Amino acid sequence: MSNPSIISVSNLQKHFKVYKHHRGTLGALRNLFTRVATVVRAVDGISFSIRTGELVGYIGPNGAGKSTTLKILTGLLVPSGGKVNIDGRVPWQARRAHVAHIGAVFGQRTTLWWDLPVIESLDLLQYIYQIPPSTFQHNLDEFRELLELEPFLNTPVRSLSLGQRMRADICAALMHNPPLLFLDEPTIGLDVVAKERIRQFILHINRERNTTVILTTHDLSDVEKLCERVMIIDHGKLLFDGQLDTLRTRFGGKRELVVDMAEVYADVTIDGATVVEQQDARVTYQFERDTITASELIGKLSTRYRIRDLMVREPDIENTIRRIYEERLLENVSI
Ligand SMILES: Nc1ncnc2c1ncn2[C@@H]1O[C@H](COP(=O)(O)OP(=O)(O)OP(=O)(O)O)[C@@H](O)[C@H]1O
Ligand SMILES: [Mg+2]
Structure with a gap:
């Protein structure tokens, strides 16, 4: 295809040292002197590239390494090895420039200011990212309508429902027109209507603005409705990278x-x-x-x-993917 790569990842690794703790008073004393470390290979040699305008599902069971990958790609974590190039930048080396050119939503926690009303959080972002007033107003008008923000624009973030908070977070992530959007479980805990609204919005942003999107989810309907391409990871390794249709055809039973x-x-x-x-x-x-x-x-x-x-x-996609998780049917199959 003709679009250039916006993301290229090569042999990415992230290892965490986890220390075993002894329990009890004596144990606490022992912890001071002997600490036994085990290494968790959260990301264990992953390579892929993503072209401008793609909407990619990054999926895998709990603990597979999805959030860790996204944290590296957004510059929050420094990897233990491997290379990442995003639009000419190495995320953890050019953090400031990087965050100015990406949007990120981590569904489990908000990036907004807890005690501020949503609109004031957005105002702060305008200041931080130096968003031109016309861009800010244009985006606010568009997102206000598409994400139905109106009823809670003046509500402090801490008082928002989960669905409202997610919409506010997604809006905030896009106010500075980033060409790239990382979404870590943007539909987690939402009801079907709220999920659908967010899916429609992601599709809109991807199609109308050609924003490149990577999203992780445990809801495979998100992937079916949004993503042509899906990457499946488990134990820090890429098990599949290809079209959803290919997955169905080749492994669907x-x-x-x-x-x-x-x-x-x-x-x-x-x-x-x-x-x-x-x-x-x-x-x-x-x-x-x-x-x-x-x-x-x-x-x-x-x-x-x-x-x-x-x-x-x-054969339904849920069963297909469950079989892959369970049986580790694939080893590094790239299509
Ligand atoms: N800061 C850390 N210190 C030690 N281990 C960590 C740390 N962060 C992640 N891990 C471990 O790395 C592995 C991958 O975690 P990660 O959060 O990337 O998984 P995930 O695919 O996002 O899972 P989930 O679907 O549950 O969100 C897990 O075994 C986790 O316990
Ligand atoms: Mg995660």
Whole structure:
């Protein structure tokens, strides 16, 4: 593709030393003299690049290393090894310049001032980032409407509901027009309506402003609705990097064809598919996409039986990803 890379990450590593603590009074004394360290490889040799305008899902089970990666990319953490280049900058070396050109939302905690009303937090950001008044006003007008901020613009951040706080945080992250947005669990704890509103907003920003977005989430509907490309990490390693469709095709397991026959047939077996359920005139077949296509199967069936209706069921993405987590099906598969 023609877009240049805005992010390039090569063999990124972050190791944390974790000290084992002895318990009790004697233990506390021992802690003073002997500290046994173990090393957690939170990020263990990850490489990828992201082009301008991409919207990428960065997913993985708890403790996989997602937040650690995002903290390095936003300049909050210094890695133990590897290279990162974001729009010509090394995040942890050029922190000031870097934060001026990115937006970041960490869903678990706010970046706004706890005791200030939302609008005053935004005013402070205008001052800190030296946002020109016209840009500030333009963005405020746009975000106020899209994120429905009006009812709580004058409420102190500490009094906001979780959904309101998230909207305020996302607004704050974008006031200075960053070309790059990092979202660490932007929909965590939100109800379905609030999630949908945030998804629509992320899509809008990505499409209208060509903002590059990386987001982590545990809600796979976020990924299905927003991201063409998905990266799956576990134990600090990249297990998959590619299109969501590819993931489904290559690792999705069997597809199903549910057929409503016009009458009940005694023998409904057919080459290339397995009958997994038969209830009156409704027959469910399972088939592998490598063996037969849905249309071939339907063609075969329709020459033998009279068909009233049919439906193809794709394996759902949630199960596919769970299988990958559980079975570690992949090792560094890049597409
Ligand atoms: N400051 C730290 N000190 C020691 N260990 C840490 C530190 N930060 C993270 N870790 C460890 O690094 C690993 C990766 O953590 P990280 O927060 O990146 O996971 P995550 O993928 O964001 O998980 P979650 O989905 O639960 O948010 C975990 O084992 C965690 O305990
Ligand atoms: Mg996390």
